[in-house]
Structure formats: C-alpha cells, structure tokens
Amino acid sequence: MSTLVQINEMLQKGRAKNVEELVRQALADGLSAKEILNDALIAAMMEVGSKFKENKIYVPEVLIAARAMNAGVAVLKPALTKEGVQPVGKAIICTVKGDLHDIGKNLVKMMLEGVGIECIDLGVDVGGDKVVEAVRESDAKVVCLSALLTTTMTAQKDIIEDLKAAGLRDSVKVMVGGAPVTQSFADSIGADAYTVDAASAAEVALSYFR
Numbered sequence: 001m002s003t004l005v006q007i008n009e010m011l012q013k014g015r016a017k018n019v020e021e022l023v024r025q026a027l028a029d030g031l032s033a034k035e036i037l038n039d040a041l042i043a044a045m046m047e048v049g050s051k052f053k054e055n056k057i058y059v060p061e062v063l064i065a066a067r068a069m070n071a072g073v074a075v076l077k078p079a080l081t082k083e084g085v086q087p088v089g090k091a092i093i094c095t096v097k098g099d100l101h102d103i104g105k106n107l108v109k110m111m112l113e114g115v116g117i118e119c120i121d122l123g124v125d126v127g128g129d130k131v132v133e134a135v136r137e138s139d140a141k142v143v144c145l146s147a148l149l150t151t152t153m154t155a156q157k158d159i160i161e162d163l164k165a166a167g168l169r170d171s172v173k174v175m176v177g178g179a180p181v182t183q184s185f186a187d188s189i190g191a192d193a194y195t196v197d198a199a200s201a202a203e204v205a206l207s208y209f210r
C-alpha cells in the first residue's frame with residue numbers, strides 16, 4: 001500500500017500520530033508537499049465529508065479526523081511555506097461569523113505566509129466588528145474571508161457592508177473563498193476576488209502588493 005493511501009486511511013480513522021509519522025515518511029521518500037496535501041490529506045477529508053453527509057459518521061469522528069488533518073498539515077508547513085521569503089505586507093484572515101470550520105482558512109494562511117504575506121489571524125466565528133477593528137489597527141491591505149456553510153456565506157457580505165459603513169472599504173482588497181462560495185456570489189457581494197483554493201488565493205493576494 002502506498003504511503004499516500006496509508007495517510008488517507010489513517011486520517012479517516014482520526015489517527016493523528018500515524019498521520020504525522022506517515023507524512024514525515026512521505027516527505028523523506030521524496031514526495032512533494034503539494035502531492036501529499038492534495039492527494040492524501042484533502043482527498044481523505046473529502047471522503048470524511050461524504051460519509052458525514054450520508055450519516056455514516058458523526059461530528060465526533062469528523063472532529064477527530066480534522067485534528068489528524070491539522071497534525072499532518074503542521075508537518076507539511078515548512079515544506080509548503082518557502083523559508084526566508086521577505087515580508088511583502090499584511091493580510092487579515094478569518095472564518096466568518098457562525099462558522100467554525102478552520103482547516104481551509106489555515107491552509108490559505110499558510111500559503112499566504114509562503115509567499116511572504118504576514119497574516120493577522122482573527123480565528124473563527126468572526127464578525128464585521130472585529131474585522132473593522134483589525135483593519136483600523138493594522139496596515140493590512142488585504143482581508144481574506146473563509147466560509148464553509150451555505151448559511152454563513154452571507155456573513156462575507158455583512159463584513160463588506162461593515163467595512164463600507166466604517167469608511168474602510170477602499171483601503172483594503174476583500175478576498176472570499178470556501179466550498180460553497182462561487183465567483184458569481186463573490187461578484188454579487190462586491191468582493192474584490194474569489195479563488196477556488198489556497199494556492200490561487202496566495203497568488204491573487206500577492207498581486208495586491210505589487
């Protein structure tokens with residue numbers, strides 16, 4: 001059985017220690033961090049999502065799998081983020097109000113840091129008030145909003161409205177993403193950019209500093 005398949009299986013079982021060890025092994029065997037991330041960790045998490053949807057597994061199992069995913073991603077972090085990159089500027093990042101999903105947000109953060117963008121991470125379940133405060137208190141040029149639920153996508157719009165009301169909308173670029181978010185939704189709420197994944201989010205964010 002290949003290491004990628006083993007990682008996938010262990011992640012689905014929520015075995016964080018095994019996932020860590022196998023990810024280390026895969027890196028030592030010369031597999032790229034991107035391959036391990038996409039073909040083992042994210043693929044396994046998608047499988048977890050399908051089983052969750054079909055009621056084959058429940059919240060505790062998903063949480064344990066998410067913990068194993070985070071453990072694997074932590075081992076990959078140095079390889080995913082290029083070390084020694086000069087800081088190019090600051091971005092604020094969070095998962096929006098009502099939403100506790102942070103794996104995608106953490107990946108976006110990691111990729112941004114990988115291209116030299118310093119991230120102010122406001123965490124999860126974040127409303128417009130906190131974002132407005134962070135924009136006021138920092139010289140961040142970019143705000144990244146992640147949403148994983150169809151019910152919380154609209155909180156991205158609320159944050160854009162709060163930035164407008166605070167007179168700060170024009171001082172930052174607002175980027176949105178997350179599984180239910182689409183380009184047309186992003187356009188409809190007046191976001192500056194939508195990207196489908198973390199790597200393209202980093203590319204677009206970087207373009208705002210050039």
Ligand code: B1M
Binds near residue numbers: 046145146179196201
């Ligand atoms: Co939740 N959950 N969850 N969950 N969960 C989903 C999202 C769901 C699709 C599962 C399903 O039914 N198949 C479903 C949403 C349905 C919908 O709204 N359409 C769902 C649900 C319903 C729920 C609850 C309501 C369940 C309940 O309690 N009854 C509940 C809500 C809690 C809340 O947030 N208030 C809930 C809870 C949870 C857990 C806490 C158990 C756990 C989260 C743990 C954690 O994050 N620490 C969890 C998980 C893990 C998932 C699934 C299985 C995996 C999500 C994930 O991490 N994917 C998910 C099913 C799925 O997605 N297939 C599901 C891997 C991650 C790398 O992908 O986050 O999409 P993702 O990020 C991607 C891109 O979207 C993009 O980049 C990443 C890849 O490069 N991206 C951006 C993300 N943010 C971006 C921002 C950008 C650009 C790109 O620019 C700013």
